[in-house]
Amino acid sequence: AQTVTQSQPEMSVQEAETVTLSCTYDTSESDYYLFWYKQPPSRQMILVIRQEAYKQQNATENRFSVNFQKAAKSFSLKISDSQLGDAAMYFCAYSRFTGTASKLTFGTGTRLQVTL
Amino acid sequence: DGGITQSPKYLFRKEGQNVTLSCEQNLNHDAMYWYRQDPGQGLRLIYYSQIVNDFQKGDIAEGYSVSREKKESFPLTVTSAQKNPTAFYLCASSGTGHYYEQYFGPGTRLTVT
Numbered sequence: 001a002q003t004v005t006q007s008q009p010e011m012s013v014q015e016a017e018t019v020t021l022s023c024t025y026d027t028s029e030s031d032y033y034l035f036w037y038k039q040p041p042s043r044q045m046i047l048v049i050r051q052e053a054y055k056q057q058n059a060t061e062n063r064f065s066v067n068f069q070k071a072a073k074s075f076s077l078k079i080s081d082s083q084l085g086d087a088a089m090y091f092c093a094y095s096r097f098t099g100t101a102s103k104l105t106f107g108t109g110t111r112l113q114v115t116l
Numbered sequence: 117d118g119g120i121t122q123s124p125k126y127l128f129r130k131e132g133q134n135v136t137l138s139c140e141q142n143l144n145h146d147a148m149y150w151y152r153q154d155p156g157q158g159l160r161l162i163y164y165s166q167i168v169n170d171f172q173k174g175d176i177a178e179g180y181s182v183s184r185e186k187k188e189s190f191p192l193t194v195t196s197a198q199k200n201p202t203a204f205y206l207c208a209s210s211g212t213g214h215y216y217e218q219y220f221g222p223g224t225r226l227t228v229t
Contacts, residue, residue, distance in 0.1 A: 004158070045159075045206060045220035091158050101147045101166045102210060103174070104218060106158030 002027045004094050006107035013082045014115050020067075021077045021110045023092030033095040033102070034068065036077045039109075040088040048090070051075065079112075087114045119143065120221035122207050127226045129201075137192045137224050139207035145219075146212040148190035152176060153204040153223075162205075165190055166212060194226065201228045 003026045013019035025034070036048040051059045051068050059066050063083075067076045079086055092107040120141045129135045141148065147166050151159035161174030165184040179198025184190055190209075194201045204225050208218040 043204065043223050045208075047217055050217070093158075101149075101164050101172075101212065102216060102218065103149075103161055103164060104151075104159070106160070108156060108158050 002029075002094050002096060002105050004092055004105050004107040006092055006110050008110045009108075010111045010113070012113040012115060013079070013086075015082055015084060017082055018078060018080045019082055019112065021079075021090050021092075021112070023075045023077070023107055025073050025075065025092070025094050027073070027094065027096075029096060031097065034066075034075045035093040035095065035104070036064070036066070036075075037091045037093060037106075038086075038088045039091065040085075045091075049077065082114050084114050084116075087112055120207060120209055120219055122205075122221040122224050125222065125224060127224055129226070129228050131228055132196045133228075134196060135194050135201075135226065135228075137194065137205055137207075137226065139190045139192065139221060140188055141190075141207075141209040141219075141221075142188060143209055143219060144187075145209035145216075146187070147210045147216075148184070149208040149210075149218065150174070150180070150182065150190070150192045151206045151208065153206060159206060162192065194228075201226060 032053045034051045038046045049061045063080045089109045093104045095102045123138045149164040150162040163182040165171035181193045206223045207221040210216040210218045
């Protein structure tokens, strides 16, 4: 079974600084997707960024970027120019394709605090 | 606006009672999912459905049941057989195919006493 590990329960960053959240995963499959979701205090899950395993180029979405190391099964999220609104729980997730549905396996999350 | 609605936001039940959580989407998505979230844990998949009148067990299906009679609706019943039903429940939907993004509803907090 696939597993996703987030080893940092909590992280803190100062406003305007950069922070990196770590994620490792375990799978024997070669075709999969990886995601970072954000869950603010409202508890609404918001997709931050996704990475296709077959793509070597790291995904980027504005201030958010990933460092995808397929051989090491590592998928970290870098947040640049951190803002107060970035404070939230961040979940790393792995998606396996089952035919027509994409089932997600989540890590346990990292709580990010942003300080002034 | 297109999206996913879950009702109610908070739900309280007595132990031994079955309870049904609502999930409706108007995104015209074929696939729908139910996840459970506990403190200190990520989301875990309970059930998913790829098409009307069809659904499959996820990783923690014991004590839960679902139905998919309409494309827009995927209700989850938490039965009295579920040993620890108190949790936050999230519904999601997606298109079908090699990959489509899952969109999440706002969730229902269920408390069983």
